[in-house]
Amino acid sequence: MAENDILKEITEREYKYGFVSLIEQEYAPKGLNEDIIRFIWEKKKEPPFMLEWRLRAFRYWQSMKEPHWAKVEYPPIDYQDIHYYAAPKSFKDKPKSLEEVDPEILRTFEKLGIPLRERERLAGVAVDAVLDSVSVATTFKEKLEELGIIFCSINEAIRNYPDLVQKYLGSVVPYTDNFFAALNSAVFSDGSFVYVPKGVRCPMELSTYFRINASETGQFERTLIIADEGSYVSYLEGCTAPIRDENQLHAAVVELIALKDAEIKYSTVQNWYPGDKEGKGGIYNFVTKRGICLGENSKISWTQVETGSAITWKYPSCILKGDNSVGEFYSIALTNNYQQADTGTKMIHLGKNTRSRIVSKGIAAGFSNNSYRGLVQISKKAVGARNFSQCDSLLLGDKCGAHTFPYIEVNNSSSIVEHEATTSKISDEILFYCNQRGISKEDAIGLIVNGFSREVLNQLPMEFAVEAQKLLSVSLEGSVG
Amino acid sequence: MEILKIENLKVAIDGKLIIKGLNLTINSGEVHAIMGPNGTGKSTLAYVLAGKPGYEVVEGEITFLGKNILELEPEERAKEGLFLAFQYPVEIPGVTNANFMKTAVNEVRKYRNLEPLDAFDFLQTLKERAALVGLDSSYLNRNVNEGFSGGEKKRNEIFQLAMLEPILAVLDETDSGLDIDALKIVANGVNSLRKPDRSFLVITHYQRLLNYLTPDFVHVMYDGKIVISGGKELAYELEAKGYDWLKNGNNGLK
Numbered sequence: 001m002a003e004n005d006i007l008k009e010i011t012e013r014e015y016k017y018g019f020v021s022l023i024e025q026e027y028a029p030k031g032l033n034e035d036i037i038r039f040i041w042e043k044k045k046e047p048p049f050m051l052e053w054r055l056r057a058f059r060y061w062q063s064m065k066e067p068h069w070a071k072v073e074y075p076p077i078d079y080q081d082i083h084y085y086a087a088p089k090s091f092k093d094k095p096k097s098l099e100e101v102d103p104e105i106l107r108t109f110e111k112l113g114i115p116l117r118e119r120e121r122l123a124g125v126a127v128d129a130v131l132d133s134v135s136v137a138t139t140f141k142e143k144l145e146e147l148g149i150i151f152c153s154i155n156e157a158i159r160n161y162p163d164l165v166q167k168y169l170g171s172v173v174p175y176t177d178n179f180f181a182a183l184n185s186a187v188f189s190d191g192s193f194v195y196v197p198k199g200v201r202c203p204m205e206l207s208t209y210f211r212i213n214a215s216e217t218g219q220f221e222r223t224l225i226i227a228d229e230g231s232y233v234s235y236l237e238g239c240t241a242p243i244r245d246e247n248q249l250h251a252a253v254v255e256l257i258a259l260k261d262a263e264i265k266y267s268t269v270q271n272w273y274p275g276d277k278e279g280k281g282g283i284y285n286f287v288t289k290r291g292i293c294l295g296e297n298s299k300i301s302w303t304q305v306e307t308g309s310a311i312t313w314k315y316p317s318c319i320l321k322g323d324n325s326v327g328e329f330y331s332i333a334l335t336n337n338y339q340q341a342d343t344g345t346k347m348i349h350l351g352k353n354t355r356s357r358i359v360s361k362g363i364a365a366g367f368s369n370n371s372y373r374g375l376v377q378i379s380k381k382a383v384g385a386r387n388f389s390q391c392d393s394l395l396l397g398d399k400c401g402a403h404t405f406p407y408i409e410v411n412n413s414s415s416i417v418e419h420e421a422t423t424s425k426i427s428d429e430i431l432f433y434c435n436q437r438g439i440s441k442e443d444a445i446g447l448i449v450n451g452f453s454r455e456v457l458n459q460l461p462m463e464f465a466v467e468a469q470k471l472l473s474v475s476l477e478g479s480v481g
Numbered sequence: 482m483e484i485l486k487i488e489n490l491k492v493a494i495d496g497k498l499i500i501k502g503l504n505l506t507i508n509s510g511e512v513h514a515i516m517g518p519n520g521t522g523k524s525t526l527a528y529v530l531a532g533k534p535g536y537e538v539v540e541g542e543i544t545f546l547g548k549n550i551l552e553l554e555p556e557e558r559a560k561e562g563l564f565l566a567f568q569y570p571v572e573i574p575g576v577t578n579a580n581f582m583k584t585a586v587n588e589v590r591k592y593r594n595l596e597p598l599d600a601f602d603f604l605q606t607l608k609e610r611a612a613l614v615g616l617d618s619s620y621l622n623r624n625v626n627e628g629f630s631g632g633e634k635k636r637n638e639i640f641q642l643a644m645l646e647p648i649l650a651v652l653d654e655t656d657s658g659l660d661i662d663a664l665k666i667v668a669n670g671v672n673s674l675r676k677p678d679r680s681f682l683v684i685t686h687y688q689r690l691l692n693y694l695t696p697d698f699v700h701v702m703y704d705g706k707i708v709i710s711g712g713k714e715l716a717y718e719l720e721a722k723g724y725d726w727l728k729n730g731n732n733g734l735k
């Protein structure tokens with residue numbers, strides 16, 4: 001009797017970002033070939049080195065097969081049935097200021113809670129807004145420039161800082177890395193670029209907001225963040241998409257480079273459209289995120305709250321090359337209805353005394369599947385390396401699944417690797433116990449989910465932690481009566 | 482004043498009749514004990530009072546403070562002042578005892594149109610009441626019942642009772658699994674919570690607990706009914722003669 005009661009009461013959850021904006025779009029013809037790549041390259045007005053770079057990636061991609069080792073299932077993707085470029089028509093010549101941006105686009109971001117015009121409201125947060133294939137606007141640019149911080153779209157960076165881009169683009173995630181990274185390298189259209197110069201502490205959160213609007217398009221964004229020696233930056237990305245019956249492909253690549261004594265904190269609140277309660281529609285989120293701690297004493301910290309997407313396939317990782325460098329991965333992945341998430345991290349210890357910490361919290365409800373997949377690799381030279389991993393799963397009902405796949409490779413004896421895992425279940429017995437103390441089912445679930453996620457939520461910048469907490473409750477809304 | 486009135490209650494689980502016509506009235510300030518062999522429906526009665534899903538009331542009425550509580554959700558019954566100390570308390574992942582009690586107490590206060598408690602006062606109250614049942618304050622920062630020993634879980638139930646200040650507290654075998662010292666602590670805790678406007682329904686198998694609590698009434702439940710009621714002496718009689726005494730047709734004796 002017990003678990004059926006919960007399941008019976010599972011109803012559709014509301015996705016409040018599901019609206020479509022009526023913006024006139026310009027598309028590349030459907031399909032993928034060298035002409036399309038030239039089309040994108042021309043649209044982006046990139047220097048010649050990028051065309052070669054893209055074509056090399058494309059040719060390599062053609063020789064590759066889609067990976068199927070993750071614990072996710074989906075019908076075959078027809079890569080020739082997708083538009084690889086979509087941009088608002090009004091962007092033929094990129095607007096030079098917010099005044100020139102189509103008001104409908106500004107309204108779109110306002111509805112999403114990102115008022116590009118009212119900068120005051122986002123005081124302390126600089127935003128780059130990306131709609132489909134293009135960056136719409138970057139705020140606070142001038143203020144950051146005074147400190148020598150570059151925060152702009154990747155497209156602007158390619159044109160204005162080609163040396164930096166050529167040096168680092170593809171240095172952490174080469175196009176040979178995997179199928180989706182190769183695809184992204186060939187067709188990526190926009191994304192964010194950050195460079196923080198030596199010794200500078202970026203005084204505000206940098207944030208990119210990604211929005212898919214056009215239908216039958218893929219979004220392939222590319223983000224590159226370089227923290228020079230002794231610098232610090234905290235960066236946050238958010239994502240949403242309209243409700244559509246079709247599945248849309250999102251294949252991003254994010255590369256982080258931390259030089260000596262530098263620190264990068266990268267937070268994600270991912271809320272792409274998850275599909276409806278029958279599992280129809282939703283975003284396929286196939287993302288490669290990796291950072292390298294290149295210099296000594298550097299640190300990269302990933303925090304992610306993943307509540308959206310029909311399928312999530314992502315493993316934000318750290319290559320700990322510099323001695324004494326630190327990698328962290330804090331994750332909450334919540335799946336409901338028919339969502340599938342296969343997510344985790346790789347911590348590759350190369351330098352001496354490198355340390356890593358993994359805290360993964362998987363929450364599964366409905367008929368969803370939630371897997372943690374992680375690799376901790378300690379090389380021969382990584383003397384004195386340490387890792388601690390904690391993987392906890394929380395189940396709501398008995399039709400969902402939680403799985404843990406920890407891979408550990410230790411190649412020296414002076415290293416210490418610790419792994420802990422727990423699985424808990426919000427049973428009807430627990431809910432009744434809470435009810436008996438005067439707490440409703442919804443509140444009880446909120447209490448348990450927030451308690452369960454606390455350690456990860458604490459890692460988020462304050463203003464986003466509150467948002468993320470709300471998002472967790474909203475995502476489970478209707479999962480009990 | 483009449484707090485609880487159960488009339489001709491019949492309850493089925495999965496179509497099988499478990500409680501077969503039960504009557505009971507509890508007035509304010511009274512302590513009632515229910516005894517009876519395993520499987521006669523004592524916990525079932527406690528769950529039905531608290532509103533656990535899956536228990537079908539086939540016949541009869543339950544009135545709590547003049548209201549038909551069968552129409553109320555479990556959380557509403559709790560907020561009306563009904564408390565159940567569970568026979569098998571569950572563990573709640575990710576929620577500390579302190580946070581759990583803060584949420585519960587404030588829900589009850591909201592229901593009674595009271596302001597949420599001030600954080601400092603609340604912490605003081607938490608510590609005091611935990612000490613009442615011999616739980617030191619480190620338990621407050623642990624997840625509810627997670628890794629608690631059997632005895633600690635039972636003490637935690639009485640701690641929650643103390644925090645929620647109910648009008649009627651149902652204790653389902655709170656004494657089972659307690660060592661002699663813990664039994665004394667729990668019994669003293671309960672005694673200190675006795676008030677003219679708080680009633681208790683204590684389910685137990687043992688005379689021991691009743692020695693400390695001195696109930697006003699003792700009822701014996703057998704096969705889904707109360708077959709005999711009396712004063713505290715009845716518990717001694719039972720202890721001496723065993724339940725066979727009832728099976729041999731002596732029920733109905735007053």
Ligand SMILES: Nc1ncnc2c1ncn2[C@@H]1O[C@H](COP(=O)(O)OP(=O)(O)OP(=O)(O)O)[C@@H](O)[C@H]1O
Nearest residue numbers: 494495499517518519520521522523524525526568
């Ligand atoms: N969920 C259920 N499904 C089927 N039968 C049940 C269920 N819960 C209780 N019962 C049955 O109802 C009867 C009464 O159980 P109950 O737990 O109320 O007994 P009890 O008097 O509290 O016993 P004890 O002294 O052992 O705690 C038992 O025969 C039990 O097997």
Ligand SMILES: [Mg+2]
Nearest residue numbers: 523524525568
């Ligand atoms: Mg029982």
